Amino acid sequence: MSVADRVVNFGAGPSALPLTVLEEAQKGLINFNGTGIGIAEISHRSKEFQAFLTEFEQNLRTQLEVPSTHRILFTQGGGTTQFSAVVLNMIARHRLLHPNATAENTVLDYVVTGSWSKKAAEEARRLTAGVATVRTAVDARVYAKDGKAFDNIPPHAEFAFSPAPAVIYYCENETVDGVEFAHDAGAPASFPFARLPAAPLLPLVADYSSSFMCRPIPRLADHAVIYAGAQKNIGPAGLTILIVREDCVVDVDAAARLGAPPPVQHPAVLPIYVAGLVVRRMGEQGGIPYYEALNRRKSQKLYAAIHEGEQNGVFRRKKRFLEGAEAEGMKGLKGHRSVGGIRVSLYNAVTEEDVDKIIAYMNSFMQK
């Protein structure tokens, strides 16, 4: 098997990674930065790995314009892990701020616009039974064309936030349903920042798993926590990156003295390494503005081809479409198991040439 045998991976996560990064990682796996030790074997406390981590953090900070009020954390696990971890940490913060809070006045506001935020709200309900009250600030299904699908971002006026919640939660891009908040602040489908309670240090939490590092994060500084599983745009699964405002960083040692479990000691060194290489390369190529423009071009082209196919009704022949694509070296196109269909994921490492390739295939499929 050689590099030439690689296919185009349109998978939704784990997703494609840049070949140059994989080649560099291959070397690091044997000998990381001249240490004579492979990256999967080296101590996370070694000065070489610490230097790599510092550079990675700095690259993220620069490219995403993370202010000094926020820390960047590299945790184990995935997005789903954060459905629980964020709740536990934010409830702990709320209890420290309001020691006499009751379950009734410890309120968690969830914006439900798709399968992932629905799942996150369910997890919050499970975890906080008897401790807090989980509210739905808006449920997009109420505004769906058929009254049940996640197919829209509701109008701003429909978002109802509590006056002083412990968490305000939303998912920026609902990967399964294909629904995302608009990035243009004036757009009707943007996140309704103006409707949030007018208090400082809002407990605003955002799941950015499928849109992290592909465009700027609107109002980043107004968030308490932003998190993203790495396995879409920037690295292997097993790593989740968090951007956390200082006041939401729990003192884990103090918490451990009060009986909380000790923190995870070993960061996911190998995924951090690969993700760090990806983000370094992103910076060399022009950072977020470069990828934002590239991703826009990729998606405009693809949507144009989809609309043409839709008019002809040809993409309903899913099995034939997928088999033909695979025969031409394109994989990862099957829709999420919960919704079916076909899904073409255009994460950062999918090139414009890759998109041209699938469009050419779509066109030939339509003609046949």
Ligand SMILES: Cc1ncc(COP(=O)(O)O)c(C=O)c1O
């Ligand atoms: C927006 C979003 N949140 C959360 C998840 C779950 O992440 P994980 O599979 O890392 O637990 C996904 C996975 O696809 C996702 O797209």
